Amino acid sequence: MNRRWKIIITITSFVLVTILAVKTAAENKGKQFVSVATASTGGTYYPIGVGMANIWSKHLKNEKIQASGQSSAGSIENIELLRNGEAQLAILQGLVATQAFEGKKSFKGKPYKDLRTIAMLWPNVEHFVLMNEKIKTGTIDDIKGTRFSVGPQASGTEQSTIVIMEGLGLTKQDIITEYLGYSDTVSAMRDGRLDGGSLPAGIPTSAVTDMYASGVKASILEVTDEQLQEINAISNSWYRFIIPKGTYPRIEKDIHTIAQPNILATSKEIDERIIYLLTKTLYEHLDEMYEVHSSAKNIKLETALDGLSVPLHIGAYKYFKEAGLDIPQHLIPPEAKIDKQ
Structure with a gap:
């Protein structure tokens, strides 16, 4: 290609880019x-x-x-x-x-x-998930002493999880605290690096669906009426919510948890x-x-x-x-x- 054609192509390209920029x-x-x-x-x-x-x-x-x-x-x-x-x-x-x-x-x-x-x-439904081997009562009290993700730092998940823990008489010192997003929480549980985490979201939330569908041996913990009352004594922001059976793979019974708007x-x-x-x-x-x-x-x-x-x-x-x-x-x-x- 000779020099003349190179100049023509360069000028044409410049004009087209300029026209596009002006149009945008x-x-x-x-x-x-x-x-x-x-x-x-x-x-x-x-x-x-x-x-x-x-x-x-x-x-x-x-x-x-x-x-x-x-x-x-x-x-x-x-x-x-x-x-x-x-x-x-x-x-x-x-x-x-x-x-x-x-x-x-x-x-x-x-x-x-x-x-x-x-x-x-x-409604933002609380999903406290925990590896089955760590479950004792089946309620959110079971997170004590576990490697548990409270959500990313400076997130609403972290804030609400801390309030819920306060209602249970727990602090971050009662768990080995991690700060992971939803998908990362499930990945860490799958790899054996984490016992559980807090995943509040609308149902079904994709990370929890992935947890059950991919065979992670974990479950959603339930919240008792007494625990709900104790949590609302700290901040009256939650109400009873039942996750219907079938919402997540292989879950054949309703799960009694709580939610906030x-x-x-x-x-x-x-x-x-x-x-x-x-x-x-x-x-x-x-x-x-x-x-x-x-x-x-x-x-x-x-x-x-x-x-x-x-x-x-x-x-x-x-x-x-x-x-x-x-x-x-x-x-x-x-x-x-x-x-x-």
Whole structure:
């Protein structure tokens, strides 16, 4: 190839790249990019967050709203992502949302009063799993003295597990503590490097399904009524939940555990119109959401406010008012009260 043709090809390539860049910039002009913070990829937060983002991007294209899901260490990190403007929405455990808003536990001295909720999504079911050889009573008391993962550091899993342990009269000193994600927990159990772990998620959660399907000799521990009462004495955030038989491979009886709500949250700083559109679009396309994950089938308009303790974002508040929901006083955002004055 002679020098002349090389110059022509180089110029042509430059022109095409420039045209593409200009076109992309024009398409992105005025776009609102929304990131949804979730958790590790082996749990339920991630697929549901990505699923919501895809639905929003599809149906709000004409509104120039582009959404995406991002993995994270979980609820506690998600609070900081919201606070720092690194995410516009986040899926959180109800317990962590309450603690952040009130400035308790991990958030002591730094309450996040700008935190706002959008809706309750689905119950976060506690899966305390333990190798069968370590099981004595079959309840969560059996984790004492074991090599046990409490979830990634700075995650909602770690926070909720610590509260549950506190209700049992246990601390991290009573176990050999590991800090692993869901899939890594099951892998470590399979390899004999770990006795068990805490894997709270919607049912069925993929890591637990993998545990049973791959023949790991482990089981989900149960929670007694007395244990539930003791845990709620520390933080009244859980309720009785029964995992139906057949939810996981080769499990032929119901498992009595507990759950807390998972919520969709945001900051009061996010534009009212954007949150209104996101909320409206989610509830108008639940049929698509239900195809994302079985836990998503718990997302319903009639249960959208169940278990919430932090005020709604004004955009979500206005949508739910239009939808005819009876909104409790404690969920009415301060911004709405100001508007009425």
